[in-house]
Amino acid sequence: MNPPRSKCVIVANGMFPSHPLPLAALRAARRVVCCDGAAEKLAAAGFEPDWVVGDLDSLSDASRARYRDRLVAVPEQTSNDLAKAFRFCFEQGWHDVVIVGATGLREDHTLGNLAWLVDFAQALHALDSAHGGGRVVLLTDTGIFTPALASMEFRSHAGQQVSIFACEPGVQVYAEGLKYALEGVSFTRWWQATLNASLGEAFKLVFEGGPLLVFQTY
Amino acid sequence: MNPPRSKCVIVANGMFPSHPLPLAALRAARRVVCCDGAAEKLAAAGFEPDWVVGDLDSLSDASRARYRDRLVAVPEQTSNDLAKAFRFCFEQGWHDVVIVGATGLREDHTLGNLAWLVDFAQALHALDSAHGGGRVVLLTDTGIFTPALASMEFRSHAGQQVSIFACEPGVQVYAEGLKYALEGVSFTRWWQATLNASLGEAFKLVFEGGPLLVFQTY
Structure with a gap:
């Protein structure tokens, strides 16, 4: 599988990626937006953040000083740092976004981040066509999550493991x-729709209602 | 926090626990039921499984031979190995169950296992009072997940991080x-109800509908 390339990669403050695909997405990024303390994990891995967004409560004083020209403090408490970073990108007009580092530590953060992914897709969908729409996906160390607001086709390969999650019950x-x-x-x-597998180079999901969250292993 | 003690611990085939609390629960168990290949992770950590339940497709031939007196093959494809292990325990009358090792690798498995937890709680709830009801919780390396079918009080400590997930939208x-x-x-x-915190030794959730899935850090 080729990594999804995007000019804009958000690094969330979960487990820093170790799999080659999220790392390749990070290397190929034109801009890297870090959620708060993720900037330190990024630096430890030899990358530099272009922006650091969030509460900024998990940055050391040294990092605050080092990144003082690229800090975006968003103190409100109703969204998490990933949502703040996404909103920052959205407002800058960066509408093709890959998220990495959003899972792997606290499971409630993982669940929250995955749920936010659907909100991000809805925000992008609401852009009029003059903006060219947008795309957001989330790469973990094991696979890719894609939010699906309407019926769509997915590129795949034979044997790829596929799990589908309905965010609201009753979607057919x-x-x-x-x-x-x-x-x-x-x-x-x-x-109920976990642990499926693709038969070939593509599969298609047709549904009304939704949204769905679709996971594919690499 | 004291680890929840139970006579019956199920070890799922995610990341084997490293935190002292799930390990203490495992050490205190009277019986350990492993999901398929988890038996090998368990053995590598110096424990012995009492039962190995599942497809048995991820056990090596050596493990199959070693555990031949304690294998429970359940080939059906509509539930995962954790659900098969829980059903085995349920049918044996082991109704106080702690699950470990259910998260930390593939995120779709994590989500699936957490969703199954609610089904397990519903199965236990359906037991008549002559059976004394039952309890099921899931311990990760970062905290404990408790399924809540009706309003309940949780033991806690001041500052404990608490996240609440509604399995169906619209629960008040x-x-x-x-x-x-x-x-x-x-x-x-x-x-929407992630990243909360407890103020003291207990908190209470009152709701109709549901179920909820409640996460508390250790």
């Missing part, structure tokens, strides 16, 4: 190109 | 004893 999903048939299955539980 | 939750007030907040997103 039809799938083409997956090993286990989804013929209008109505999800009432998150786990 | 009232909280006592948390830093950020929840006064009938109706959740429409998983992230």
Whole structure:
């Protein structure tokens, strides 16, 4: 699988990536926006943040001084640092975003970040076509999460593991190109469409309602 | 925090625990039920499984031979190995269950396992009082997940980080004893009640509908 390339990569403050794909996305980025203390993990891995966004409560004094020309303090408490970083990118007009480092430590942060991903996709979807829309995906050390607001096709490869999560219960999903048939299955539980697999170079999910969160292993 | 002690600990096939609390729960267990290949991680950590349940497709031939007197093969494909292990415990009458090792590797497995936790709680709740009910919790390296089917009080400590996830949107939750007030907040997103904190030795969640999944750091 080729890593999704984007000019803008957000580094969240979970486990810093170790898999080659999120690292390649990071290396290829034209700008790197860090969530708060993630700047220190990034520096430890030999990268430099272009912006550091968030509460800034988890940055050391040394990092505050070092990055003083690129700090964006957003003190409000109703969203987390990943949401603040995304909003910053959104307002700058950076609408093609790859998120890394958003999982792997506290599981409640992982769940929260994955839920925010759907909100980010909805914000991008609301852009009018003059802005050219946008895209946001989240890369972990094991795979890629894509938020799906409407029926869509996914590039894939035979045997790729695929899990589908319905953010609201009752969404009916039809799938083409997956090993286990989804013929209008109505999800009432998150786990019901996990552990599927792709049969070839693409699969398609057709649904109304939603959104869905789709996970593909690398 | 004292680890929840249980006679029955299920070891799922995610990241083997490294935190002292899940390890203490494991050491105190009277019986340890492993999901498939988790038996090998368990053995590598110096423990012995009492039962190994699942597809058994991720066990080496050596492990198959070594544990041949304690294998429970459940080949069906509609539930995962954690659900199979829980059902085995449930049918044996082991209704006080602690799950460890269920997170930390593939994020879709993590999400699936957390969603199953609610189903396990519902199965235990359906037991009549003659069986004495039951309890199931999931310990990670960062905290404890408790499924809440109805309003309940949680033991806690001041400053403990608390995140609440509504498995279905629209649940209204009232909280006592948390830093950020929840006064009938109706959740429409998983992230909306994350990153709260306890004010003292207990907090209480009052809600109708549900279920909720409650995370507390250690």
